[in-house]
Amino acid sequence: MVKRFQKILIANRGEIALRVHRACQEMGIRTVAVHSTADASAMHVRLADESVCIGPPAARDSYLNMAAILSAAHITGAEAIHPGYGFLSENADFAEMVEAHGLAFIGPKPAHIRMMGDKIAAKDAMRRLGVPLVPGSLGALNSVDEARAVAAEVKYPVLIKAAAGGGGRGMKVAQNEGELEEAYRLARTEAKAAFGDDSVYLEKYLDRPRHIELQVLADSYGNVVHFGERDCSLQRRHQKLVEEAGSPALTAADRNSLGATVTSALKELGYRNAGTLEFLWQDGQFCFIEMNTRLQVEHPVTEMVCGVDLVREQIRIAAGEELGYDQSEVHFSGHAIECRITAEDPETFTPSPGRVNTFHAPGGLGVRVDSALYSGYSVPPHYDSLVAKLVVHGTDRAQAIARMRRALNEMVVDGIRTTIPLHQRIMADPEFQSGDYTIHWLERFVARGHGE
Ligand code: ADP
Numbered sequence: 001m002v003k004r005f006q007k008i009l010i011a012n013r014g015e016i017a018l019r020v021h022r023a024c025q026e027m028g029i030r031t032v033a034v035h036s037t038a039d040a041s042a043m044h045v046r047l048a049d050e051s052v053c054i055g056p057p058a059a060r061d062s063y064l065n066m067a068a069i070l071s072a073a074h075i076t077g078a079e080a081i082h083p084g085y086g087f088l089s090e091n092a093d094f095a096e097m098v099e100a101h102g103l104a105f106i107g108p109k110p111a112h113i114r115m116m117g118d119k120i121a122a123k124d125a126m127r128r129l130g131v132p133l134v135p136g137s138l139g140a141l142n143s144v145d146e147a148r149a150v151a152a153e154v155k156y157p158v159l160i161k162a163a164a165g166g167g168g169r170g171m172k173v174a175q176n177e178g179e180l181e182e183a184y185r186l187a188r189t190e191a192k193a194a195f196g197d198d199s200v201y202l203e204k205y206l207d208r209p210r211h212i213e214l215q216v217l218a219d220s221y222g223n224v225v226h227f228g229e230r231d232c233s234l235q236r237r238h239q240k241l242v243e244e245a246g247s248p249a250l251t252a253a254d255r256n257s258l259g260a261t262v263t264s265a266l267k268e269l270g271y272r273n274a275g276t277l278e279f280l281w282q283d284g285q286f287c288f289i290e291m292n293t294r295l296q297v298e299h300p301v302t303e304m305v306c307g308v309d310l311v312r313e314q315i316r317i318a319a320g321e322e323l324g325y326d327q328s329e330v331h332f333s334g335h336a337i338e339c340r341i342t343a344e345d346p347e348t349f350t351p352s353p354g355r356v357n358t359f360h361a362p363g364g365l366g367v368r369v370d371s372a373l374y375s376g377y378s379v380p381p382h383y384d385s386l387v388a389k390l391v392v393h394g395t396d397r398a399q400a401i402a403r404m405r406r407a408l409n410e411m412v413v414d415g416i417r418t419t420i421p422l423h424q425r426i427m428a429d430p431e432f433q434s435g436d437y438t439i440h441w442l443e444r445f446v447a448r449g450h451g452e
Contacts, residue, residue, distance in 0.1 A: 035062070135204045
């Protein structure tokens with residue numbers, strides 16, 4: 001049944017709340033912003049049709065406060081909730097609660113959110129669906145002896161990872177058997193502290209992979225379409241800094257074969273709405289690592305090369321509409337790059353919240369800025385440090401890089417420190433420009449004084 005939403009509550013803040021608001025506006029849907037007391041004058045609150053204060057600054061009392069968010073939806077008469085990314089976006093209990101209250105959750109089925117939130121269950125499901133994995137343990141490790149046995153089989157170095165992991169936490173490398181026990185112990189302790197769950201598993205630690213992920217959309221009628229890959233190999237501490245679509249390393253044939261494997265797996269699973277499957281790619285092999293059951297930070301690069309509005313599609317799917325097109329109608333044009341600009345020192349990465357005296361966004365052909373900044377805004381210290389996503393599109397990668405360099409030079413965020421200077425150095429680096437980099441490249445680039 002297709003139901004047209006009149007009003008959507010956006011359970012998030014910052015640039016992603018604006019991103020969802022923009023899609024709603026263009027679809028003629030009214031928006032409700034929710035905010036903490038620290039965000040009373042934030043841009044997402046200013047632009048929304050209505051807003052509700054849901055609690056004090058700490059996220060656990062506001063943006064993670066499920067009861068307050070559901071009450072806000074109730075009193076404003078919103079019919080659906082878009083969770084953005086982070087916060088409650090991958091919380092299966094929340095998705096279930098939203099549906100139990102007769103509202104639409106703009107995202108996947110709760111059962112799939114739950115399954116993919118447990119990385120061991122996710123890998124097991126993907127293995128059964130014929131998706132290739134990184135070699136490693138089949139389930140959770142019960143003892144260090146078991147870890148030793150699997151490590152001997154897949155060969156060192158190995159990685160111990162948290163089943164409930166996210167944000168690179170609970171991940172420890174063991175280069176050899178001597179380091180294994182310590183890595184196992186540390187990963188469990190960190191996982192317990194961060195996620196309240198100390199289940200860990202083991203994977204072979206790949207020495208020079210690229211991080212390649214595939215964007216997918218699925219409707220409620222079994223139609224599954226992919227929108228190509230994103231290369232997110234430029235990472236620091238397992239966190240993405242720069243993303244590209246497509247990957248400089250893949251051919252159209254690689255993309256098509258990965259796309260075919262993934263779409264047929266998700267069709268069999270009965271998946272719904274947007275999802276991203278993350279892979280490590282080395283020596284021509286794709287190895288699944290995890291699936292994100294939400295919109296991702298880096299989704300704009302896909303939008304730029306495919307000409308699709310992924311949030312609009314998410315809303316249409318949640319309203320019960322059919323996708324209305326098939327894989328043959330998805331076309332890729334040119335190249336897109338995103339730089340994640342954070343309120344951090346570009347060399348030490350110390351957080352730098354505070355007042356932005358002047359904000360000037362770059363513009364011109366092929367430039368997109370997703371940001372909730374404005375001149376006079378104070379970046380609060382309570383939340384993620386991402387303050388702007390600068391995204392460019394060019395006819396090819398070289399043009400996209402030239403455009404990004406030009407746009408970074410135009411951009412002004414005065415009053416706080418940001419990572420703009422780091423991005424300028426990355427874009428100017430011949431190795432980056434060659435496209436020949438792995439997930440370890442950026443860490444070394446930062447360590448050797450940004451290549452100077
Ligand atoms: P999280 O959910 O904590 O972000 P992921 O499983 O998505 O964890 O991995 C994050 C990053 O860690 C990957 O993009 C990659 O850079 C690195 N990584 C993960 N698994 C491996 C592995 N088996 N070998 C080498 N690097 C890995």
